[in-house]
Amino acid sequence: MSSRLEAEHLYKVFGRRPRQAVERLREGADREELRADGATAAVIDASFTVEPGEIFVVMGLSGSGKSTLLRTLNGLLEPTSGRVLFDGRDLTALDGRDLREVRSRKISMVFQHFALFPHRSVLDNAAYGLAVQGVPRREREERAAEALRLCGLAGWETSWPDELSGGMQQRVGLARALATDADLLLMDESFSALDPLIRRDMQDQLLTLQQTLKKTIVFITHDLNEAMRLGDRIAVMRDGRIVQTGTAQDILMRPANDYVASFVRDVDRSRVLTASAVMETAVRGDEADCGCETATPDTPFTALCALSARLTHPVAVLDGKRELVGVVPGQRLVRFLGDEEGATTACEGPRGGGKKVTARA
Numbered sequence: 001m002s003s004r005l006e007a008e009h010l011y012k013v014f015g016r017r018p019r020q021a022v023e024r025l026r027e028g029a030d031r032e033e034l035r036a037d038g039a040t041a042a043v044i045d046a047s048f049t050v051e052p053g054e055i056f057v058v059m060g061l062s063g064s065g066k067s068t069l070l071r072t073l074n075g076l077l078e079p080t081s082g083r084v085l086f087d088g089r090d091l092t093a094l095d096g097r098d099l100r101e102v103r104s105r106k107i108s109m110v111f112q113h114f115a116l117f118p119h120r121s122v123l124d125n126a127a128y129g130l131a132v133q134g135v136p137r138r139e140r141e142e143r144a145a146e147a148l149r150l151c152g153l154a155g156w157e158t159s160w161p162d163e164l165s166g167g168m169q170q171r172v173g174l175a176r177a178l179a180t181d182a183d184l185l186l187m188d189e190s191f192s193a194l195d196p197l198i199r200r201d202m203q204d205q206l207l208t209l210q211q212t213l214k215k216t217i218v219f220i221t222h223d224l225n226e227a228m229r230l231g232d233r234i235a236v237m238r239d240g241r242i243v244q245t246g247t248a249q250d251i252l253m254r255p256a257n258d259y260v261a262s263f264v265r266d267v268d269r270s271r272v273l274t275a276s277a278v279m280e281t282a283v284r285g286d287e288a289d290c291g292c293e294t295a296t297p298d299t300p301f302t303a304l305c306a307l308s309a310r311l312t313h314p315v316a317v318l319d320g321k322r323e324l325v326g327v328v329p330g331q332r333l334v335r336f337l338g339d340e341e342g343a344t345t346a347c348e349g350p351r352g353g354g355k356k357v358t359a360r361a
């Protein structure tokens with residue numbers, strides 16, 4: 001199976017003499033040297049592949065080049081050097097018309113602040129991409145209604161955007177992207193403007209949708225927690241370069257260099273590995289009724305392991321109001337850490353029948 005998307009040695013330099021700047025970068029110059037000469041190296045030698053159905057997260061601090069990289073992937077920005085292959089087709093070699101055609105039919109973008117049209121209904125907003133494609137009204141309304149249903153907005157079709165909460169508006173943006181049947185979704189900090197609970201809800205919703213839709217998604221975030229939750233693989237960017245690509249476990253357990261290690265540490269590892277990061281939020285409602293010990297969303301991962309080992313059923317997670325917000329099955333903890341060799345974090349229960357989770361420290 002060939003990759004859906006391939007970035008080959010992508011460079012994007014803004015400012016003076018960009019091509020010359022690329023040569024200097026290849027010869028070992030760094031970003032700061034170029035900056036002194038009036039050139040900004042936003043993306044430096046980025047290569048990666050994204051497989052069909054994969055969520056590929058690009059994570060990095062502000063200014064690391066994530067948005068620029070994303071915009072080169074759909075041809076909104078022309079790379080200074082390098083190629084982007086989409087289903088084996090070189091996007092960088094397409095003329096303007098062919099590129100627009102691919103962009104409108106095959107690729108959808110979901111932004112941080114999704115600009116909905118205030119004087120169009122939710123349905124018309126969700127159908128907008130299809131209207132641009134020239135899809136007849138009846139078909140586009142059917143497809144938009146289905147996309148809204150998938151995003152949990154059935155019944156809101158005739159509402160106006162300002163009747164919706166921020167999270168719901170963002171879901172309309174997602175529905176618009178899904179309605180077009182685009183194979184590739186490019187999501188630029190799509191959930192970053194939402195408050196934490198709604199944000200987590202959106203992350204869960206995306207993961208649920210992805211189980212059936214199996215889109216190919218490139219998701220940009222500066223938030224490690226979000227990257228860990230969503231990414232099948234994560235590329236960490238620093239100063240324009242991808243410094244590590246791997247699964248969440250790879251990044252956490254085997255950081256490629258001191259920067260990634262310190263980044264993981266600095267972003268607060270214990271916060272990443274808490275119940276809120278690993279719990280499943282699809283709940284029946286009665287999981288905490290047995291009176292056993294429970295966790296809170298902030299319970300650290302290791303405490304969760306110990307708690308899980310004392311129970312014969314998934315750990316119920318209750319919020320500050322003692323309301324059930326999720327469950328953590330034991331096997332999810334194991335899956336989260338993987339079963340790599342190395343230092344052992346034991347999650348053994350007092351009865352000796354508990355689970356054992358092994359991880360590299």
Ligand SMILES: Nc1ncnc2c1ncn2[C@@H]1O[C@H](COP(=O)(O)OP(=O)(O)OP(=O)(O)O)[C@@H](O)[C@H]1O
Nearest residue numbers: 014040041042060061062063064065066067068069
């Ligand atoms: N059009 C432009 N002209 C000049 N410099 C630019 C342009 N767009 C981005 N840059 C610069 O390129 C670098 C990378 O910016 P980019 O927006 O891609 O980073 P980012 O990781 O997405 O950051 P943020 O999360 O803050 O958006 C920054 O130094 C930025 O100032």
